[in-house]
Amino acid sequence: MHRRQVDAELRNCAVGLRADQAGIADLISADRFELQDLRFVEYDDRNAARIFKHLHYLRSARAGSRNYALVDPMRGLPVTLCSVSPLEWALVARQLSSQFGVPRERAWDVSRVYSFDVAPTNAISFLLAKVRNAIRQSEPQVELLTTAVDPNLGFTGSSYRAANWQRWMSIGPRPYLYLDGRYVSPRRLREDYGTANLTKVRLSTGARVEQSRTTLLDSAIFCSRIKGETESVSLDEQRRLRR
16 A cells, blocks of 8 residues: 555544544543542443444444443543443353353353543453452352453453453454445444345445455453453463354
8 A cells, every 4th residue: 555545544544533532522531540540330321332333443332231331530431441241152152161161141241342542551451350340249140251352453462361361262263344444343234234245235235345355363262250260271272263
């Protein structure tokens, strides 16, 4: 890509981010607070959905989720937030059951995480520790929390490691999908258009729908026991799941 094209893409991204932030301007705090000053709350579902739909890379909220946040002590605006919901990923659920003896109905998934620019260092790991305690108290049947970390998007899992989560398995990548130049998940396509078939979406909407062609890395599945220490799993014991 030529330099002029790169500059144009960066300008478009900046314009898009400003537009996305404008859509939830009433939820964005401009003030910075120390980590110990933030309050942990179960967060409003409607406002969480607004944030995830505007700013999270998946552009959607997970239906039926329970949302938690660290909010500023002055106005109650979110600084870091996440969604937790019963595990839906059948592939991961089967492996958890067969290898670790955790039934699907006893595993919940951290499906969305987002931190604003004003979030202090270690906000995500601090939030995850609070969420673990909250789930332990409110959902005694839940044994395990899981999440997927995608290195292709620059995520490393450092916040999960800092919260004492462990990598238990990995899962092969699938191509990224783009609708008019913006990432879109298959789930979002099915929700909005009734299908994740790119040809059908293209024919029915006239939108520019594309699929990535670059070689992608596996995603890591991190886990945290609700009670007690989460055991580490050696690389030799970690299974690579195929979609």
